[in-house]
Amino acid sequence: MIRGRQAEYVAVQRLLTRARGGDSGALVVRGEAGIGKTELLRHARATASGFRVVNTAGVESEIGFAFAGLHQLCAPLMDRLAALPEPQQAALTVAFGQRPGEAPDPFLVGVATLGLLAEAAEDEPLLCLVDDAHWLDLVSAQVFAFVARRVQAERLALVFVLRDQVPAFEAAKVFAGLTELRLDGLTDADARALLDSAVHAPLDDRVRERILAEARGNPLALLELSRHAAPARLAGGFGMPDARSVPGRIEESFQRRAAGLPASAQTMMLIAAADPVGDAALLWRAAEHLGIDADAIAPAEAAGLLEVGATVRFSHPLVRSAVYRAAEPAERRRAHGALAEATDERADPDRRAWHRARAALGTDETVALELERSAGRAGARGGLGAAAAFLERAAALTPDPADRAYRALSAAQAKHEAGASDAAFELLTVAVTGPLDGLHRARAERLRAQIEFARTRSSDVPGMLLDAAKTLAPLDPAQSRDTYLQALEAAIHAGPLGHGRGVVEVAEAARDAPPPAGPPSPADLLLDGLVTRFTRGYEASVPGLRRALQAYRDHLGTDDASRRGLWAACRAAYMLWDDETLYGLTTRFIRLARDAGALSTLATALNFHSTVLVQIGDLAQAAGLVADVAAISQSTGAPPLPHDIVLRAYVGRRAEAVELFDVMVQEATRRGEGTVVTLANSSMSVLYNGLSDYRAALQAASVTCDADELTHSSAALPELVEAAVRAGEPSRAAAALERLSSCARASCTPLALGVEARSRALTTTGSAAEDLYREAIDHLSRCRYGTFLGRAHLLYGEWLRREGRRQDAREQLRTAYEMLSGMGVEAFAGRAARELRAAGEQPRKRVAQPADALTPQELRIARLVAAGATSREVAAQLFLSPRTIDAHLRNIFGKLGIASRRELRSVRLS
Template sequence: MTRKRSAAGCSGVLVVRGEAGIGKSAILEHARDAASSCGFRVETSVGVEAETQFAFAGLHQLCAPLLDRAGELPVPQQAALGVAFGQRSGPAPEGLLLGLAVLHLLAGVAEDGPVLCLVDDVQWLDEASAQVLAFVARRVSAERVVLLFARRDSVAGDDPLAGLPEMRLDGLGDSDARQLLATAVGTPLDEGVCNRIIAEARGNPLALLELPRGASAALLAGGFEVPEAASVPSRIEDSFRRRSAHLPAETRLLLVVAAAEPTGEAALLWRAAAELGIGPESAAPAEASGLLEIGDRVWFRHPLARSAVYHAATPPDQRRAHAALAAATDAQRDPDRRAWHRARSVLGTDEEAAAELARSAGRVRARGGLAAAAAFLERAAELTPDPSARATRTLEAAYASHGAGASDAALELLANAAAGPLDALQCAKLELLRAQIAFHSTRGSEGATMLLDAARTLGPLDGALAREAYVQAFEASFHAGRLSRGRGMREVAEAAAQEAPPPPTPPRAVDLLLDGLTTRFTRGYEASVPTLRLALEALCQDDAPPEEDNGRWLWLACHVSVMLWDDESFFTLASGAVRNARETGALSTLPAALNAMSVVLVLTGELSRAAELLSEVDEISRATGAPPLPNARFILAAWRGRQSEATALSVAIVADATRRGEGTTLGSSEVSMAYLHNGLGNYPAALASATPPWEHDDFPHSSSAVPELVEAASRAGDPEQAAGAVEELSSRARASGTEFGLGLAARARALTTVGPDAEVHYREAIERLGRCRMATHLARAHLVYGEWLRRQGRRQDAREQLRTAHDLLSAMGAEAFAARAARELRATGEHPRKRTAQPTDALTAQEAQIARLVATGATSREVAAQLFLSPRTIDAHLRNIFRKLDITSRRHLRDFPLP
């Protein structure tokens, strides 16, 4: 079925799971033979336990035969493959950009005919390769590509393939087991012996084939030997071990060399054998025993045979094998593998080997292999004779492990590094990393205290790093918000004001951010505005020096722009983050950037486009297995007036945030509920939602909450609370100086003013909001002005404002606010016009996004690169788009009125 679907232009993915020896590899071999006979191109990769520390080794196995087609890829994807495979220098590629490159590479090859990718022993793939292949497996759809994986159940650790279609293999039934056993033995067996072997094999085919070979004469004669208590895989491995134990000494050593070098390169094996004085004739007994085959490549009968041979060898023989492989490996062509083998050949410590391995760690880190770099550094530390240098390398390994997402491993390495000796700066960096891990692990309140303590310690040692740590403490305290059990933003600000080292000259963007936030929470909102505006200007520039890494602070800067009602900076930062993530293929940061951009688009009135981006976030979440970010979806549902959806999201988000101690999410959720209830005209509920962020002065949510509070309080009969909020809002808006902030303040004054002066404020609000990006608030200004005019008895003037509000809000999709405008219009005696259904209404959010991009003239390949899909998938979507819009070409799409 999969073969037919692939030939017809569809993809297929299957993960075959089961214990060692259950037949997974046999299924892959059968698939290879069947596919080859049907015209498939078949490419393979096999994970090897000894290879798990070599970044992208498994991916290179699969892709190496295809790299002649790499020139067809977009330049960033070509560069990513070249850097990852060590073929060119350049910045470390985002791991999932490689996924897109591999997806496009396979899709391009599949244009010539269907492709089958077989990946065996996935549990032993290096982490980087496994993540890339999992991404590809979740993105194939319209390509003629089939991915077939085999993974052993018993290996612990994260499973990047979780959630993909799978088939689990169970053992053979009794009659089939007997038939296979009879075939394996070839002579009649005592019935008791037969029953015992079948019982111990538990239906495992490889066990049924191997256990009789390793059985003693006593067992085969009558079954009186005492059975061993071991799992089936262990019994199979023991069988392979016993079989190799009877081979000549030189043959056993040759087997150890073959087991220690997982690339399977026969020429390398023979060079290493020559280093040991072993001739080619020594291979014959091993091949005759059925343990391995040597041709152009070296093949073990089963991965368990490889591990059995290696682990059965004495440590001296293992070291001899690795030393020979190091000597036989070309130091120019493969310096990292040579360094690894050399490191494994050392007994005790060896600074030269440690230094070589540390240099390799630097190279693999530059290729994006942080997990491999951590492993190399950890081994380098073990080999380092000098205690101080050993502690330094262990600390570096901890940073690399944390960067690779292995926080538990990083904490273990930190504990080893803490044994020292470390100098004062290294001790401070150790505590900083420990604090960063605590924050990233919980996002709760403990991280701020730890980060603040680390910043204080770093102050006299490394001023620049100390200032960055203070900003990280601000981030952590911001996350904890009102649920903080440690240091809140005010406490962090007071500490920074008193103890942070002075900024360099000229100050970096992060320095301006630190000084502005410190001022905000020590001297007040108004005093902080000038410095924070300078910080936003610096962060909005694209020409910052690379060493400043301003991208680290974009997330916090977006919240500063919200606090200042700086809609231009918010748009620039969010759109820049999306653009940079797309250009670099940073799929790990793209969802957060798209989430921020979706919030911007909601407020600019482009709710359909926001939905398109959230659809893309969903696709990325499915591809990466990461949970989707809910806050933009919540804001969108609130502005659309979808009460049941918004309420359900609120309940789930608040419960999760409360459990984690993440108070900022409570403020964000309350603001969204205030949007919802003001749109529905449920003013007491809106007031109840908007009050807590304002009273707590939540950063940055109080700026979003106060306009909602004023509208709700003025309509719910609480003029005193509304008046107090208006006074504070007006003061902050004047300090901010943005048209957005001043427009909101004018609208708030209009809502709380009695008599003719109110109209002056309404008109000012419309004028100012008309000069900013936030079209939703402009439409609402028309709405409240129209409501006020109707209450003044000026029905004709009211109709004009309400009609404008209704048309704007309806076109945006702000359904609850539009319904509120419609009710007011009807109260003036006018029936609001219903929005005419459009052909584009039939498009899904993803189809609408693709249509919009293609309408600008983008090719399928360009759209595919932006949306992390393949060109063939884009073409499949286009066929659906053409059918729904009743058009036949891209030219027609360019002329079609898209929303």
């Protein structure tokens, strides 16, 4: 009988009730071993009337087989597969090893899983129970956490169980931030009641009190310790209060119980403990190899330690770990050896390799090779975490010290790419203690810097990469150049906050990079262009950077060469005011990151694209991307990316933007991310110019422009000119204009010429000013950046009004107002409205658009649907389920007063 736990049951019931009503949710149940987590799941299953229930559990074993946990949960639902879009079907079937294919994007597997669960929940609400999630393979855990964060309207309830204090399990971290339910010990009264119901003989008071004190309300401890309730034994076994954790004591008690069984039963238990699958047939076969009869397991069953049906189930995971840990190493090897023999090499080569690895004494190159092949297979299915685990073990088994170090290095690389930076770091330490040759040592150095960047974005990274690049130069010129480029990227990122080597210093060092062996790749050209930028200045670098960008445009592959340096290429296009190229590059950046399944790169790419969209004036779309970025950052546990400051600055609500600015600058300063500080200040200069707070705008723009940052220092010059003119600082305006003109003439794109003319007009008097405004508008009309054009109309209108040409002013201001307010660029629209009023015209209250009532997310969905997308297609694009899209659509229809998708097409949604 279950004691206590009323509050917890209520929490579970609430989750179920909500899900039944189409309000999905997820819950993470945490607590120590034996505290009652699985019991709570059992209760959830028993009381989930009307729900279909699917479940899976992580199993303690030293490796995660890629997608194993996910597969187990999804297997009964796979008949729904056909309902998913083709790429999602492919992702799942490849992940589950049902068909060969390119390694799927974990993100796509996440969307597909969400789709599959949602599809199943169409018939009846679905409850997903994931026990011992800390033992899941990493990528399954990532997918589950992703799904848990994206569920909304699909009648889904998910419960994950995490055990406290399981050290070093990457999987446990990915659930951070979900709603948690902590299980603590039972109350004293409940503990007593449980104890009394568990022991049938009268209990000595001293014994009872001791058990209660030692069990600390842990139900399993109460049940297990009371088995040894005789006072004499207690004194022997549990007489040392607080020496170990409660689970430690329970485990020890299980060990003693197992030790009392016949040797053959113990061996059977050990085999069962060594096999994470729990396949009974496998157990029989393995036992047979050791000459043990199937009946030998009976005493263990009789002792209540495990149950054998089609599968083998331990009465508690602590029994399994107790048995496994108590065994001598030689016995464990024997058990794994028997399991390897019993495992079909063709059907399950990876598990066989794994058992062989555990069976090997010392080192064994054959087994190491087998594991390396398994790693290759796991990697091909997108299970980088599993691949890394195989490689890690392969390294340990490798006899030759150099080979061992290489394998450890590969394992570290794989861990790093799977997002497990801490584990990667440890493996790297193993690798560098081996006899690596110069080339591999340099690669190890580089990997160390990359891991460091992923972990902390630390400003020491540029120096580390530079050292690696130098070492690589004579050994592998191509990799050396690549590393120099990475060093430059990292130095640009650290900017003025880098307390290692600054960007100029890195650029100077990069001048010594070996020349490219063949015709230069886009990244080669980019490296040279960036070096010129920081050693000889903006203007000198323009021809080289232009050539580099042209090469990126021409090189449309999906290979590594077209991916490399893409981030810096985007930055360079930004710097050159080449909005057309920038748009193309960020779009491609997103696609490549998606195809490669590189989540952190995808976040960076989406982020970048969102800033482009903001300047284009598509704030709704940008807001959607920003939300996607947040979702990805959560699922990878990376530090958040900062670009929604651009969005907020353009929206123009002071308090919101300032609040974000403060947090961002503080965080970025702490981490040494100078570029973020520059970006934040440049955004603030836009915000304050919009709000007509020119002093503040001047201050923020100056910080940015003085930084000599790759992108923002030149991009903020027009803000500086506008702020200085309006703040009555003509000499500062003139100086900034001179700088801007020189850069713009060098770049010579329509956008550059447009902002130059606009800024020059601001500092010009008389009819010459008018010509410049018209020229600016002319140039900017040919650019993507609608916000820039709107602001040109605004400035022109303001000038006309001051010239007393009210009629002409009204026309410009009206245009500015309509453009800017239509985009949701509120501060500048407000400025235009004020000017328009001063020019004698009441700004036509923007005819309230029906679409105004929609949230950004709804607007995004409405637009996609209006363009003809099905709910399924929209769902795939926004990483949601079709049912959630339908729920949004119902809201959208309600708000717009329409009833069909067709009607949506006639609503203005821009």
